[in-house]
Amino acid sequence: MSALTTRKATMMNRMLPLLAAAAGSLLAAAAQAAAPGITGTGTAGTFNLTAQPAYISQPDGAAIYSWGYGCRTAPSTSNFVPASLSATVAGNLPVTPFCSTMQVPGPTLVVTEGQTVTVQLTNNLPTSAGNTSILFPGFTLTSACPAANQGLLTCEAAPSGGTVTYTFTASSPGTRAYYSGTQGDLQVEMGLYGAIIVLPSGAAPSCPTHNLAAGLNSAGNALMGGGERDYRLAPAAYHVTQSCYDREYLFQFSEMDPNIHTQALAQVTAKGACTAGAPGCSLNVPTEPYHPAYFMINGRSMPDDMDTNYAAQYPHQPYNGNPHMHPGDLTLLRIIGQGRWQHPFHEHGNHVRVLARDGNLIVAGTTGTAATQLAGPLLFTTTTTPGQAMDGIFYWTGKGLNWDAYAHHPGSSPDPLAHLGCTPDTNGYNTGNATAVNYYEWCQDHNKPMQAAPFGDVGGGGPVTLPDPNLFANGAWYGGSPYLGPDATVRFAGPTGTTPPSGTIANPPGSEAGFAFMWHSHNEREITTNNIFPGGMLMMMLVDSREFVIDEAN
Numbered sequence: 001m002s003a004l005t006t007r008k009a010t011m012m013n014r015m016l017p018l019l020a021a022a023a024g025s026l027l028a029a030a031a032q033a034a035a036p037g038i039t040g041t042g043t044a045g046t047f048n049l050t051a052q053p054a055y056i057s058q059p060d061g062a063a064i065y066s067w068g069y070g071c072r073t074a075p076s077t078s079n080f081v082p083a084s085l086s087a088t089v090a091g092n093l094p095v096t097p098f099c100s101t102m103q104v105p106g107p108t109l110v111v112t113e114g115q116t117v118t119v120q121l122t123n124n125l126p127t128s129a130g131n132t133s134i135l136f137p138g139f140t141l142t143s144a145c146p147a148a149n150q151g152l153l154t155c156e157a158a159p160s161g162g163t164v165t166y167t168f169t170a171s172s173p174g175t176r177a178y179y180s181g182t183q184g185d186l187q188v189e190m191g192l193y194g195a196i197i198v199l200p201s202g203a204a205p206s207c208p209t210h211n212l213a214a215g216l217n218s219a220g221n222a223l224m225g226g227g228e229r230d231y232r233l234a235p236a237a238y239h240v241t242q243s244c245y246d247r248e249y250l251f252q253f254s255e256m257d258p259n260i261h262t263q264a265l266a267q268v269t270a271k272g273a274c275t276a277g278a279p280g281c282s283l284n285v286p287t288e289p290y291h292p293a294y295f296m297i298n299g300r301s302m303p304d305d306m307d308t309n310y311a312a313q314y315p316h317q318p319y320n321g322n323p324h325m326h327p328g329d330l331t332l333l334r335i336i337g338q339g340r341w342q343h344p345f346h347e348h349g350n351h352v353r354v355l356a357r358d359g360n361l362i363v364a365g366t367t368g369t370a371a372t373q374l375a376g377p378l379l380f381t382t383t384t385t386p387g388q389a390m391d392g393i394f395y396w397t398g399k400g401l402n403w404d405a406y407a408h409h410p411g412s413s414p415d416p417l418a419h420l421g422c423t424p425d426t427n428g429y430n431t432g433n434a435t436a437v438n439y440y441e442w443c444q445d446h447n448k449p450m451q452a453a454p455f456g457d458v459g460g461g462g463p464v465t466l467p468d469p470n471l472f473a474n475g476a477w478y479g480g481s482p483y484l485g486p487d488a489t490v491r492f493a494g495p496t497g498t499t500p501p502s503g504t505i506a507n508p509p510g511s512e513a514g515f516a517f518m519w520h521s522h523n524e525r526e527i528t529t530n531n532i533f534p535g536g537m538l539m540m541m542l543v544d545s546r547e548f549v550i551d552e553a554n
C-alpha cells in the first residue's frame with residue numbers, strides 16, 4: 001500500500017463495494033491473461049498490417065471513433081507461441097490468434113532475436129487523414145523507402161490503400177513500443193500504437209526449478225490438479241538467469257480525449273471521398289488543450305480490462321489486464337507508456353524489480369560477473385513514460401503479513417497440512433519442495449495463527465492485523481478468508497475454536513479463493529471513466545493458492 005494520504009485509504013474503502021457492484025459477474029469470470037500476440041509468416045517474419053478506423057467501446061457506453069493497426073491478412077500461426085519454441089510447449093497453447101483489421105492496441109508482434117522482421121503497412125485510413133506510418137524505436141531499418149514516401153520521421157504510406165514496407169533485424173530481446181511516426185499528436189491519440197516482443201534466441205539460461213514447465217507443470221502433480229499450462233512466450237526474457245520467469249503480462253497504458261476523436265470524425269465525414277492531395281483534402285484537428293476522459297490499460301478501462309482476452313464484446317480491443325499468480329511465481333511485467341501522459345502504475349503486494357528499459361538490460365557493468373548483475377531499480381510504482389517500455393519482475397510471497405497465510409496451526413486436530421512444514425532457505429522461504437502447497441511460504445510466519453491472543457498484545461501473539469481491505473479487496477474473487485486456498489476453512493482450526501468465514505456468494509471455497517490486490521494508477525483521476533469512479537487504469541491481481549489451477553486459455 002502506498003504512503004499516500006488517509007484520504008486515499010478512505011476513498012479505496014468506499015471503492016471496494018462499488019468495484020464489486022460495477023464489475024458484477026465480470027469479476028467472477030475465469031482468469032485469462034498472459035501476453036497474446038501474433039507471429040509473422042515465413043522465415044522472414046512478415047506481418048501484413050493495415051491502419052484503419054473503427055469504434056472502440058468504453059464502460060460508460062461510449063463508442064469512440066478511433067484509428068488502429070490490424071491484420072490485413074489473418075495470421076497463419078495457430079497459437080501465439082513462436083514456432084521456435086518446442087512442440088511440447090506450443091502444444092499447450094490452444095489459443096487461436098484473433099487479429100481484427102483494426103484493434104487498439106495494435107497486434108502484439110512476437111518475434112525472435114536475430115530474426116529479420118518485415119512489416120507491410122497499408123493505409124486504409126480515411127483519405128483526408130493523409131499519410132500514416134510506423135516507427136520501430138530501437139531497431140535500425142534496412143528497407144529502402146521510395147522518395148515519394150519519405151516523411152519527416154520515416155517511410156509513409158499514402159492514403160487510399162498506399163503500402164510501405166519496413167524491414168529490420170530484431171537485434172536484441174525485450175519489449176518495445178511501435179507507433180505512428182506521422183502527425184503523432186493526432187495519430188497516436190487516435191490509437192495507432194502497439195507492442196513488439198523480441199524473445200531471446202539460443203539456449204535459455206538455466207532457470208530455477210520452480211519455472212512452470214520444469215517443475216510445477218509436470219503431469220501427476222496432484223496438488224496442481226493435474227498440471228498447469230505454460231503460457232510463457234519464453235523461459236527467460238533475456239540471456240541472464242535473473243530474467244527467468246513463470247508468467248508474463250503485457251500492459252500498455254494510454255489515455256484518450258474524446259473531443260479529439262469527435263472532431264476527427266466530424267472532419268472525416270465532412271471531407272467525404274475527397275481526392276488524396278487535392279486542396280482541402282486534409283484534417284485540421286486541434287490536439288491542444290488536452291483533456292483526456294478515458295484512461296486505459298491495453299485499450300480497455302476497468303472493468304472491461306478484466307474480461308477475457310479476445311472477448312467477443314470488444315472486437316477492436318482484444319487484450320485484457322488481469323494478472324493471476326501463485327505465491328513465489330516470478331511474474332514478468334512488460335509495461336509500455338503509449339499515451340501522452342505519464343501514469344504512476346502501482347502494483348500492490350510488492351515492488352517491481354526493473355530488468356530493462358526499451359529492451360536494454362540494466363546490469364552493473366559490461367564485463368565479468370557485473371555483466372549479469374541486475375542493476376535496475378526496485379520500483380514502488382512503475383511509472384510509464386510516453387514511448388518508453390520496461391520489463392520487470394514481480395512476485396508475491398506473503399512475507400510481512402504476520403500470520404500464516406496457509407492456516408497451518410500446531411494445535412489443529414487434525415491438521416491435514418501440518419506435515420508440510422516450512423524449512424527456510426537462505427532467504428527465509430520454504431523452497432525445498434516445488435510441489436508443496438506452501439511452496440515459497442515465508443517461514444517466520446509458519447504456524448502463526450491469527451488468533452493466538454485475540455485480546456492480547458502483539459508481543460503476546462496477538463491480536464494480529466487483519467487483512468487490510470485496501471489490500472485484500474472484498475471482490476468476488478476474494479475467498480472471504482485471511483487464508484489462502486479453496487480448502488482454507490478445512491485447514492484452519494484456531495485456539496478459540498472459531499472458524500473464519502471462507503467463500504463469498506460469488507466465490508464458494510471450492511472454486512478460486514485467492515487474495516485480490518488492486519493494481520492501479522496512483523493518479524486518482526486516472527481511476528475514473530469519464531469522471532465516474534471507479535474505472536480507468538485499474539485492474540485486480542489475484543494471488544491464488546497452488547491448489548488452484550490457473551488456466552489462462554481463452
Ligand SMILES: [Cu+2]
Pocket residue numbers: 001002346348520522
Ligand atoms: Cu496503490
